[in-house]
Amino acid sequence: MSGTLIRTASPVAVRAVPRSAWRPRLGILTRYASPFLLVLFWQAACSVGLLSTRLVASPAQIVATGWALTRDGTLPTNLAVSLARAGFGLGIAFVAGVSLALVSGLSRLGEDIVDAPLQILRTLPALALVPLFILWFGIGETPKIALVALGSSFPIYLNLHKGIRSIDPKLLEMARTLGLSRARTIRDVILPGALPDLLVGLRFAVGISWLMLVVAEQVNADSGIGHMMMDAEDFLRTDIILVGLVIYGLLGLASDQIVRFLENTLLSWRPSHRIGRST
């Protein structure tokens, strides 16, 4: 047994160099081949009647429905509503998260006042507040935006706070020997040093904002992608539900790309961001 191992080992080692040259391209092909084949199987199963279209619509049907919903204006209208909710919620979360992190990151007193209650609150699942929010804010836009804002504030706060607290003390010492004022130290040393962590927080926050929105729009809403999907459920329109899912997926993907773009632009000083953009 061990003899065969030794014999096969050497030719593989010799071939390793030319192999690594064409492997990346093949890697991309195999990466996309698998999902593509799955969609193909799905379509085939629906076409020959293996999968009931009442349970799940075929890919072709989803594309057709998506196009129809776009043409009659249903999809654009609901998408705009959802985007506005996520955008407002995220905007509030960003302002609140950054302000709180600055207060608790830059002063000990601020940390004592702000950090402890936030650490307790963050252990609560934000979605559990839905009933309370409906009681407080009714069923209009406010509870949905508030839910998005609440859920996505935490990752922004936590990451920026960590970033501010973990600035290299040697750089702060250097700033002292250069005679930098407190305000200048914050502007030139602390904030840029914490920016990578803030962007990590932002990426999490964007992901959470979509999650919050899905729930908020399915519990009570008369517009939005979630509402469109709930409506479709009543009429057994699996194709519309799946269009909604695809839209959510695309939104998540697009927002992640935006944050990546922000990272590449704002953190261009990091060598890793120039070499490996795909990481």
Add this chain to the structure above:
Amino acid sequence: MNTVVQVTQEVPAPARDDAAVVVHGLTRRFGDGPAVLDRLDLAIAPGEFVALLGHSGSGKSTLLRTLAGLDPVTEGSVVRPREVSVVFQESRLLPWKRVWQNTVLGQDGADRRDRAVAVLEEVGLGHRVDAWPLTLSGGEAQRAALARALVREPAFLMLDEPFAALDALTRLKMQRLVSDLWIRHRCAVLLVTHDVDEALLLADRAVVLERGRIRTDVPIPMDRPRRHADPRFEHLRGILLESLGVHDG
């Protein structure tokens, strides 16, 4: 021009009134442990280059941190110029600012960039003015740190083992650069180092610290540039190694 950093105890005026830096009776201890600095007296004349040698834990770093204003003076007194600069073992450049912005960090004025470029050219870094610090080599980063120290035109420059992390060849180049810069700027210099040869190549005076006190304080009366082959070099090397407790030379 000189400012008293802090005096907590009434002390007699030091003998050398013309000195740039005067340390008198400086004592520092952490907790209940033994004194890291023990009633230390040290004076550095304007434009004088002093090398500070000693084992780890002899109090070198504590003395430098006190002179740099990073540690408080609790016992004794320290008088030093207002304009001081420190170069640490690590360059401590801000990775998110370009080299020239790092150089003039905290400086004001519309001619900031011009001043940065001038001093970067002086340290041989004129071609990396717009580079990001993380793309610099170790030697280049230390050159940038030197430029950042010099742009402030310090009357007193502290160098805390600035070449310890560099390879041998780069270190030689950097020692020559520091020597040239000092001849041109003529500020008082305190160089903390482990390297006896470095002290002998660069300094006017070598001070050996042991358990918070000065054990040896010898002038180095050799012309520059200095050569290892000089018999006085060998002689002084023997003295310094002896007081550092190394007897094999």
